[in-house]
Amino acid sequence: MKETGLKRILLFSSTIVIITVTSIVSYFLIVIENRNFKQEMKRVEKELIDNKKRYLDNSLKMILNEISFDQSFIKKSELEKVNNFVESISKTLNIINTKNQKEIKEILKKYNSNKNINPFAFLGDGRLFWNPNNPKAEGKNYLDFEDVKGFTYVKEMIKKAKNKIDSPINYIWYTPNKSTLSDNIAFVRYIPSLDLVVGAYTSKEAIETIIKETILQKLSKYKFTDDTFLYVDYLKSYNMSGNFSEPLLQLGNKDSITALQDKSLQNTISEIFLSNGFRGIYSKNIKYKNTHYLIYISILNQYRWVIGVGENLKELYKTIELKKYNSERSLNGKISDLIFLSVIIAIMFFFFSIFLVKKIEKLLINYQKRADIESNKYQALYQHSNDSFLLANRNFEIVDANPKSTTLANLNKEELLSKSLKIFFPQIDFEKVQIQPSGYYRTEFLDHLENKKTVEFTFVWIDIENEKIIFASIRDITERINLISEKREQEQILIQQSKMAAMGEMIGNIAHQWRQPLSHISGLFMDISSAYSYKELDDKYLEKVINEADDIIEYMSHTIDDFRNFFNPNKMKENFLVSESLYNAIKIIKSSFDFHGIEIDIKVDKENPIYGYANEYSQVILNIFSNAKDIFIERKISNPKITIEIVKHNGKTCLSLTDNAGGIKEDTLERIFEPYYTTKYDCGRGIGLYMSKIIIEKNMEGTIKVSNTKEGARFEICV
Numbered sequence: 001m002k003e004t005g006l007k008r009i010l011l012f013s014s015t016i017v018i019i020t021v022t023s024i025v026s027y028f029l030i031v032i033e034n035r036n037f038k039q040e041m042k043r044v045e046k047e048l049i050d051n052k053k054r055y056l057d058n059s060l061k062m063i064l065n066e067i068s069f070d071q072s073f074i075k076k077s078e079l080e081k082v083n084n085f086v087e088s089i090s091k092t093l094n095i096i097n098t099k100n101q102k103e104i105k106e107i108l109k110k111y112n113s114n115k116n117i118n119p120f121a122f123l124g125d126g127r128l129f130w131n132p133n134n135p136k137a138e139g140k141n142y143l144d145f146e147d148v149k150g151f152t153y154v155k156e157m158i159k160k161a162k163n164k165i166d167s168p169i170n171y172i173w174y175t176p177n178k179s180t181l182s183d184n185i186a187f188v189r190y191i192p193s194l195d196l197v198v199g200a201y202t203s204k205e206a207i208e209t210i211i212k213e214t215i216l217q218k219l220s221k222y223k224f225t226d227d228t229f230l231y232v233d234y235l236k237s238y239n240m241s242g243n244f245s246e247p248l249l250q251l252g253n254k255d256s257i258t259a260l261q262d263k264s265l266q267n268t269i270s271e272i273f274l275s276n277g278f279r280g281i282y283s284k285n286i287k288y289k290n291t292h293y294l295i296y297i298s299i300l301n302q303y304r305w306v307i308g309v310g311e312n313l314k315e316l317y318k319t320i321e322l323k324k325y326n327s328e329r330s331l332n333g334k335i336s337d338l339i340f341l342s343v344i345i346a347i348m349f350f351f352f353s354i355f356l357v358k359k360i361e362k363l364l365i366n367y368q369k370r371a372d373i374e375s376n377k378y379q380a381l382y383q384h385s386n387d388s389f390l391l392a393n394r395n396f397e398i399v400d401a402n403p404k405s406t407t408l409a410n411l412n413k414e415e416l417l418s419k420s421l422k423i424f425f426p427q428i429d430f431e432k433v434q435i436q437p438s439g440y441y442r443t444e445f446l447d448h449l450e451n452k453k454t455v456e457f458t459f460v461w462i463d464i465e466n467e468k469i470i471f472a473s474i475r476d477i478t479e480r481i482n483l484i485s486e487k488r489e490q491e492q493i494l495i496q497q498s499k500m501a502a503m504g505e506m507i508g509n510i511a512h513q514w515r516q517p518l519s520h521i522s523g524l525f526m527d528i529s530s531a532y533s534y535k536e537l538d539d540k541y542l543e544k545v546i547n548e549a550d551d552i553i554e555y556m557s558h559t560i561d562d563f564r565n566f567f568n569p570n571k572m573k574e575n576f577l578v579s580e581s582l583y584n585a586i587k588i589i590k591s592s593f594d595f596h597g598i599e600i601d602i603k604v605d606k607e608n609p610i611y612g613y614a615n616e617y618s619q620v621i622l623n624i625f626s627n628a629k630d631i632f633i634e635r636k637i638s639n640p641k642i643t644i645e646i647v648k649h650n651g652k653t654c655l656s657l658t659d660n661a662g663g664i665k666e667d668t669l670e671r672i673f674e675p676y677y678t679t680k681y682d683c684g685r686g687i688g689l690y691m692s693k694i695i696i697e698k699n700m701e702g703t704i705k706v707s708n709t710k711e712g713a714r715f716e717i718c719v
Contacts, residue, residue: 001041004362006567014353014356015353018346018350018353019606022342022343022346023342026333026339026342029339030335032421033331033334033335034331036052037316037327037328040327041324041327044320044323045599046427048316048319048623049285049294049313049637050314051078052294052311052313053294053296055516056228056294056295056296056309057296059296059309060296060297060308060309060382060573061306062296063219063307063309064300064307064310067215067307070210070214070215071215074210074211074214075207075211077207078116078207078210078382079168079187079202079207080204080428081117082117082185082187083166083168083187085111085114085119085200086116086119086187086188086198086199087189088111088479089108089111089119089198090189090191093107093191093194093198094191094193094600096128098218098718099193099194101129104196105129105130107119108130109132112132114200116203116206116207116210117200117201117202118176118200118201118202119131119132119199119200119696120200120201121197121198122142122154122157122196122199123195123196124158124190124195124196125141125143126142126143126144126154126155126158127139127141127142127143128140128141128142129196130420130626132220133176133177134176134218142154142444143155143158147171147172147252147408148172149171149182153169153173153186154204155169155704156169156198157169157186157199158188158190158197159376160191160241161197161199162190162197164190166187168185168186168187169184169188169321170184170185170186170466171183172184175203175205182203182204182205183203183204183205184201184203184204185202185203185204185207186199186201187200187201194519197587197653208543212303216232216248216470217253218250218711219232219249220249222251224253225252226251226253227256227311227312227313227314228309229252229253229256229257229306229310229311230249230250230251230252230308230309230310230312231247231250231257231306231308232244232247232249232250232305232306232308233245233248233305233306233308234246234247234248234303234305234306235299235302235304235305235306235395237429245306248305253312254313254717255291256293256310256311256312257314264587269371275524281357285313290437290534291313291314292312292314292316292317293310293312293313294310294311294313294627295308295309295310295517296308296310297309323441349650351644355401384403385401385404386404386475387473387474387475388401388402388404388405388407388408388474388476389402389471389472390405390421390471390472391469391470391471391472392420392469392470392472393467393468393469394434394468395415395419396422396430396433396470397418397419397634398416398417398418398419398420398421399411399417399418399469400417401416402418402653408445408455408476409424409447410446410447410448410449410451411448415448421470423470424445424446424448425441425443425444425445426444426446427443427444428441428457428473433459433470433489437460437461438458438459438460438461439458440456440457440458441456441457441458442454442455442456442457442477443457445476449626451546453476453478454476454477454478455474455475455476455478456473456477457472457473457474458472458473458474458475459471459472459473465526465596475605512613521553524545524549527545528545537569563585573611573612573613574611574612575609575610575611576610576614577607577609577610578607578617578653578655578719579607579613579646579648581614581615581617581621582602582621582646582655583618584614584618585618585621585622585625586600586625587592587624588618589625589626589629593625596629596632596633597639597640598629598640598641598642599627599639599640599641600641600642600644601641601644602644602646603645603646604650605645605647606647606699607646607647607648608648609702610653610654610702611653611719612697612699612702612719614700615698616695616700617696617700617717617719619692619694619695620692620695620704620717621655623688623689623692624657624689624692624715625642625657626688627688627689628640628657628659628713630643631659631661631662632659632661635661635662637660637661639660640659640661641659641660642657642659643659643660644656644657644658645658649718652702652718652719653718654716654717654718655716655718656714656715656716656717657715658709658712658713658714658715659711659713660710660711661712661713662711662712663708663709663711663712663713664706664708664713669708672689672706673689673692673704673706674690675690692704698717701719702717702718703716703718704716704717
């Protein structure tokens with residue numbers, strides 16, 4: 001009945017979940033599609049309008065660039081006309097043979113005023129010789145005459161002409177036959193034979209009139225599509241009030257031109273200029289009578305022209321609406337397909353859920369069986385483990401315990417429950433335990449009879465039915481600690497024996513080191529005796545012998561220091577080079593090796609400093625050297641040799657020592673590092689290589705190995 005009810009619940013809930021999830025997913029997919037559709041429409045609209053904006057912006061900039069080019073080109077062209085006109089007069093006067101003023105004026109009459117070019121001539125002293133625009137002023141001296149700005153322009157003209165400076169002269173004077181002032185530009189030439197300065201001038205206003213007429217004529221030839229337009233207005237008032245402009249040129253779409261005359265659009269344009277200080281290019285998307293217009297406008301302050309290009313966006317918005325319509329149809333089709341697909345998926349998942357429920361039912365039955373088996377396993381482990389397990393609440397009151405715990409505490413289970421963990425572990429700070437998620441202590445355990453034991457206390461906080469429970473594992477390691485202490489005592493005995501053996505080696509090596517110096521000192525005494533007998537012993541000779549004896553004694557003293565330092569154990573670990581420890585060991589045993597003819601061949605590749613005890617490392621090398629020397633002597637090896645290599649391997653520095661003494665017997669090879677194992681039954685104690693292994697592998701966390709080669713034994717030390 002229980003399984004049948006669970007099956008119905010699973011089937012019903014899975015159906016509800018499938019329908020709900022399918023509906024939610026479908027809803028969000030539709031929302032996302034709608035959002036994507038709107039975003040796409042906005043993107044399309046923006047892209048199309050941006051394309052129009054770029055087109056109109058580039059068009060207006062091109063027009064403004066052409067106007068700028070035409071301004072400079074036409075101005076330059078008009079000034080060249082004036083300059084060429086003066087040059088023509090100059091050439092004519094330079095080739096005539098008369099100096100008669102009447103005849104000269106007759107010749108000059110053919111150069112009477114052209115359009116926008118006004119000729120004149122001054123005598124070298126500043127008297128006006130010829131002016132067709134004002135004949136009455138002829139004969140009057142204008143040398144010191146000033147324009148409205150105080151500029152003596154006639155004097156400047158005569159000066160430049162006589163000095164042959166062909167550059168324009170700017171001055172302000174009255175417009176011919178008018179009472180208005182104009183900004184004039186003049187060119188002059190000097191005729192030395194006639195002492196005559198001829199010239200001509202034109203006004204900037206005249207040049208600007210030509211420029212404006214040329215630009216308007218050029219713009220009027222522009223071709224525009226049915227939707228685009230161009231207009232040029234003259235700005236009558238900078239305060240942009242009332243009818244502030246009048247049209248100069250209107251091209252393109254007539255509806256757009258008509259719309260621009262609307263007062264509200266004129267106000268919009270005026271606001272643009274007023275807010276931006278009549279500078280730059282401005283764009284505006286304007287709606288007028290349900291039609292959108294995109295306008296780019298700028299102002300030429302020099303001429304007070306408002307220049308605008310634009311486009312009627314009616315067709316553009318038709319295109320956008322068509323795209324929207326097509327996209328909406330596509331979207332509706334996608335939504336229909338999505339709904340249909342969601343229904344199909346829901347049906348498929350419904351049948352799949354029926355199949356899945358059956359599978360889950362089988363899995364639950366199997367899981368229950370496995371859970372029961374695992375529970376029995378863990379219960380057996382909990383009840384029969386050699387470790388003690390305790391469960392306690394947040395107040396450290398014991399709520400459950402396995403049988404091993406009762407044995408450890410010397411209490412039965414009923415007595416143990418509700419007791420506090422604190423009474424068994426007096427050395428643990430339980431305030432810290434309460435804030436730690438887990439932890440480990442090696443501490444003292446005090447049982448019910450106040451017997452002290454050393455235990456490993458491991459704990460972790462767990463949640464059982466929403467309550468914090470501490471799970472504690474307690475392992476009694478009292479016997480292990482006692483065994484370790486005994487082992488340390490045995491090792492101390494071995495170390496002491498090793499020291500005694502090393503001391504014997506040291507005394508033997510000192511004897512080898514001192515043999516030659518002592519013989520030398522004996523010889524010195526014999527020399528003193530002979531010198532005394534032959535009456536050759538003077539102060540100089542005695543001082544020489546004493547100094548030599550002092551040097552030998554100092555050498556012997558250094559030898560004692562070397563041995564003492566070598567056998568002095570390191571108190572602290574340090575970084576050192578293997579090669580340094582090797583040479584220290586060689587220094588101790590060199591005299592003995594030399595005495596027995598033992599050769600040492602050293603090959604050092606690359607090495608890194610290692611971390612450990614340098615002197616103890618040297619003692620290991622010395623142990624191997626001493627064993628090799630004994631084997632060489634025992635086996636009477638001719639040409640005894642030890643080959644030493646230092647290499648880097650897998651991040652460690654490895655030292656190998658290989659002799660040619662024939663190797664180690666196979667049955668001995670496996671036991672050579674055991675304590676008290678020796679092949680030197682007459683004098684060996686079997687502790688040298690054992691202590692070497694302890695030093696390298698325990699004290700320095702390295703490895704020491706031995707193997708046989710074709711020639712002999714090979715020891716390898718890696719740290």
